[in-house]
Amino acid sequence: MSIQYAPVVATSVTKQIAEQIRESIFDGRLKADDRLPTEHELADQFSVSRPTIREALKLLAAQNLIRSRRGPTGGTFVKRPTEEEARADLTTAATLLVSLGEFDLAEIAEARHELELVCGRLAAQNRQPRHLEQMAAEITVQKDPELSDEAFCASDVRFHRALVDAAGNSVLGFVMYTVIEALQPVENMVIFRFRERQKIIGQHEKILAAITDASIKRTEKAITKQMNYLRTQFAAAQEHRNRMTG
Amino acid sequence: MSIQYAPVVATSVTKQIAEQIRESIFDGRLKADDRLPTEHELADQFSVSRPTIREALKLLAAQNLIRSRRGPTGGTFVKRPTEEEARADLTTAATLLVSLGEFDLAEIAEARHELELVCGRLAAQNRQPRHLEQMAAEITVQKDPELSDEAFCASDVRFHRALVDAAGNSVLGFVMYTVIEALQPVENMVIFRFRERQKIIGQHEKILAAITDASIKRTEKAITKQMNYLRTQFAAAQEHRNRMTG
DNA sequence: TAAACATAATTGTCAAGCAAATATGAAATA
DNA sequence: TATTTCATATTTGCTTGACAATTATGTTTA
Numbered sequence: 001m002s003i004q005y006a007p008v009v010a011t012s013v014t015k016q017i018a019e020q021i022r023e024s025i026f027d028g029r030l031k032a033d034d035r036l037p038t039e040h041e042l043a044d045q046f047s048v049s050r051p052t053i054r055e056a057l058k059l060l061a062a063q064n065l066i067r068s069r070r071g072p073t074g075g076t077f078v079k080r081p082t083e084e085e086a087r088a089d090l091t092t093a094a095t096l097l098v099s100l101g102e103f104d105l106a107e108i109a110e111a112r113h114e115l116e117l118v119c120g121r122l123a124a125q126n127r128q129p130r131h132l133e134q135m136a137a138e139i140t141v142q143k144d145p146e147l148s149d150e151a152f153c154a155s156d157v158r159f160h161r162a163l164v165d166a167a168g169n170s171v172l173g174f175v176m177y178t179v180i181e182a183l184q185p186v187e188n189m190v191i192f193r194f195r196e197r198q199k200i201i202g203q204h205e206k207i208l209a210a211i212t213d214a215s216i217k218r219t220e221k222a223i224t225k226q227m228n229y230l231r232t233q234f235a236a237a238q239e240h241r242n243r244m245t246g
Numbered sequence: 247m248s249i250q251y252a253p254v255v256a257t258s259v260t261k262q263i264a265e266q267i268r269e270s271i272f273d274g275r276l277k278a279d280d281r282l283p284t285e286h287e288l289a290d291q292f293s294v295s296r297p298t299i300r301e302a303l304k305l306l307a308a309q310n311l312i313r314s315r316r317g318p319t320g321g322t323f324v325k326r327p328t329e330e331e332a333r334a335d336l337t338t339a340a341t342l343l344v345s346l347g348e349f350d351l352a353e354i355a356e357a358r359h360e361l362e363l364v365c366g367r368l369a370a371q372n373r374q375p376r377h378l379e380q381m382a383a384e385i386t387v388q389k390d391p392e393l394s395d396e397a398f399c400a401s402d403v404r405f406h407r408a409l410v411d412a413a414g415n416s417v418l419g420f421v422m423y424t425v426i427e428a429l430q431p432v433e434n435m436v437i438f439r440f441r442e443r444q445k446i447i448g449q450h451e452k453i454l455a456a457i458t459d460a461s462i463k464r465t466e467k468a469i470t471k472q473m474n475y476l477r478t479q480f481a482a483a484q485e486h487r488n489r490m491t492g
Numbered sequence: 493t494a495a496a497c498a499t500a501a502t503t504g505t506c507a508a509g510c511a512a513a514t515a516t517g518a519a520a521t522a
Numbered sequence: 523t524a525t526t527t528c529a530t531a532t533t534t535g536c537t538t539g540a541c542a543a544t545t546a547t548g549t550t551t552a
Contacts, residue, residue, distance in 0.1 A: 013536075014304070026345070038502060049537045051297045054504085055304045058260070062308030071545030072501040080346060090339040094420075097332045103417055111417035114368070118360045171349055171357035174340075175421055258504075284533060295506045300535085317514030318532040497550075504543070512535070520527070 017046050017056040025065055025078055032080040036066070039076070064089070087174065094182040105234040108183055113227035115176055116160070120219040122167035124211050131166035135159055135208045142201050152197060153188050157181075159204055166211065187230070189237055199229065263292050263302040271311055271324055278326040282312070285322070310335070333420065340428040351480040354429055359473035361422055362406070366465040368413035370457050377412035381405055381454045388447050398443060399434050403427075405450055412457065433476070435483055445475065 024030045036042065039057070043050045057076060060066045067079045081089065123131070138159040142152060157180060164176040203226035210218035270276045282288065285303070289296045303322060306312045310327040314320070327335070369377070384405040388398060403426060410422040449472035456464035 018308075040502085051300070051538095052536060054297075055301055055536095058301045058304040059308040062305040068503060069545085070501090070503040070543070072499095073546055074502050074544080076503085081342070083343070083346060086339065086343040086346060090336065090343055093332065093336040093339045096327070097329070097336055097420065100327070100329055100332055107415050107417050110368075111415050111421070114364045114415075114418065115361075115421070118364060122356075122360070169353050169357050169360075171353050171425075172360065174343065175357070175361070175425060179417070179421060260504080286533085297507095298505060301504095314534060315514085316512070316532090316534045318530095319515055320513080320533050322534085493552105495550105495552080497548105499546105499548080501546090502544085504541105506541075507539090508537105510535105510537075513533085515532090516530085518527100518529080520525100522523100522525075 013046075013048055014052055014055045015059065017042075017048070017053065018059040021056065021060060022065065025080075030078045032078055034078045036076040036078070087177070090174070090178055091181045094178045095185075098182045098185075105186065105237065106231070108186060109227065109231040109234045112179065112183060112230070113224070115179060116163070116223050116227060117220055119164050119167040119172060119176055120207070120211070120223045121216050122169060122172070123163055124214050124216045124219045126168035127166040127211050127214070128168075131162050132208065132212055134162040134165075135204070135211075138162065139201060139204050139208065142197065142204065153184075156187075156200065157184065163207065163211070186234070186237075200226070203229065259292075259294055260298055260301045261305070263288075263294070263299065264305040267302065267306060268311065271306075276324045278324055280324045282322040282324070333423065336420070337424055337427045340424045341431075344428045344431075351432065351483065352477070354432060355473065355477040355480045358425065358429065358476070359470070361425060362409070362469050362473060363466055365410050365413040365418060365422055366453070366457070366469045367462050368415060368418070369409055370460050370462045370465045372414035373412035373457050373460070374414075377408050378454065378458055380408040380411075381450070381457075384408065385447060385450050385454065388443065388450065399430075402433075402446065403430065409453065409457070432480070432483075446472070449475065 021030070021036070030036070037045065039050050039053050042053045046053065057066060057068070061068070064081050064085060065079060066076050068074070068076045138155045141147065141155045142159075147155070160180055161177065164173050164180075167173065203222065206222040207219065207226065210222045267276070267282070276282070283291065285296050285299050288299045292299065303312060303314070307314070310331050311325065312322050313325040314322045384401045387393065387401045388405075393401070406426055407423065410419050410426075413419065449468065452468040453465065453472065456468045
């Protein structure tokens with residue numbers, strides 16, 4: 001690697017070393033699949049013992065930034081996470097946040113509504129045939145009366161993801177994927193509690209039709225209708241929860 | 247703690263131990279602020295050496311699940327991440343994603359535009375005096391000609407955060423904070439390159455005025471104006487980058 | 493030619509102990 | 523007596539040196 005490191009100064013040596021290596025990964029000095037020096041060499045370079053180096057490497061390993069292999073061609077390698085892994089990390093972090101932060105269900109519903117409206121407007125403008133097909137396919141799936149609740153929820157997620165994809169903005173897509181995913185436990189609760197599938201399917205059909213016709217107004221109206229429905233269900237679930245706890 | 251652990255079987259002992267402790271945290275056997283046995287005791291319980299235990303603990307420490315303190319009343323404690331830390335993790339994950347996902351600057355600008363519009367509309371409805379004061383204060387800061395570029399950028403971030411806060415939706419807030427933060431490197435580049443501070447300040451003043459008057463239409467207009475400006479700057483930066491690389 | 497084997501390199505783990513921090517209680521001092 | 527100072531015990535942080543496990547490479551052997 002032959003990168004010059006600044007001398008370690010204070011707090012935890014382990015953390016500082018981890019931080020320096022992390023930085024050299026993020027600023028590009030170390031690229032994906034680059035091999036780090038051996039633990040022994042790192043220990044020499046940082047003037048610490050091998051166990052200390054190993055602890056630092058474990059800090060990075062926990063964040064999926066490196067991987068190690070034994071043997072002559074082994075060693076420690078930089079492992080830039082794939083987009084998928086990075087997105088999984090993002091979802092994990094978001095889910096944790098949702099589980100901690102006591103988000104008001106009403107706020108969740110409002111945020112979801114507004115974000116979905118944005119996606120809907122863009123989708124009405126940018127949708128490609130494949131998005132319409134995907135949404136139609138999910139509606140077909142949802143009509144199957146044999147479908148389990150879990151499968152229905154999963155299809156619901158896929159429908160809304162297709163809508164997000166149709167918006168044709170990957171940044172917005174990542175945001176929405178994360179929000180949809182993080183709020184899924186709550187939404188599942190609603191779907192499991194009030195199994196009004198027909199209503200949901202009908203709403204999906206109207207959304208799809210509006211987007212197919214590239215009508216922004218109708219898309220907004222259809223999405224608002226579904227989101228308002230979700231909102232009432234959230235409120236009911238909230239009230240039910242309050243009765244249980246209070 | 248007095249929890250019975252299953253004997254370790256295969257792969258990396260370190261990882262397995264970390265996994266077992268992680269599980270006992272997540273399934274509630276270990277609660278927040280519970281103290282784990284000393285490293286020496288853990289080493290005995292798992293029949294491994296202390297360095298191995300320490301590596302396992304580092305894996306958990308990297309995920310903010312534990313914290314350690316030296317001294318007689320010290321030890322290793324279960325640490326439920328604070329909301330702030332969880333949000334920091336979220337931002338880190340998002341930043342990583344932005345850094346590897348090749349997001350089109352135009353898409354970034356569009357997403358930012360749409361999201362900020364949502365916040366602006368809600369802010370015009372829900373803003374409290376403290377939000378207006380915060381935004382006004384940041385504009386004052388930005389007018390200081392002595393201000394460094396870094397400080398100007400930081401104030402810009404705070405202005406937009408105040409706008410987000412004014413929307414009064416914490417879910418949307420988290421999303422926006424993350425997006426703003428993750429896209430900051432790109433935005434900084436724009437501000438550093440084209441130092442048209444006066445223009446930006448003027449746009450901020452119009453946004454603030456519109457929100458103060460609770461005018462959704464004017465808020466939309468003002469935000470769109472600033473976002474379109476950002477968009478042109480992104481495009482210029484994009485073109486410049488293309489010339490450099492092409 | 494191909495299979496078995498030794499070899500070397502590298503991470504994984506162990507052992508015992510010293511260093512640093514820090515709460516607690518005892519001793520010295522005002 | 524009240525307060526400060528100091529010794530002490532406890533726990534993590536880190537060191538040193540070594541052995542075990544894994545695995546690519548080259549060498550020997552059938």
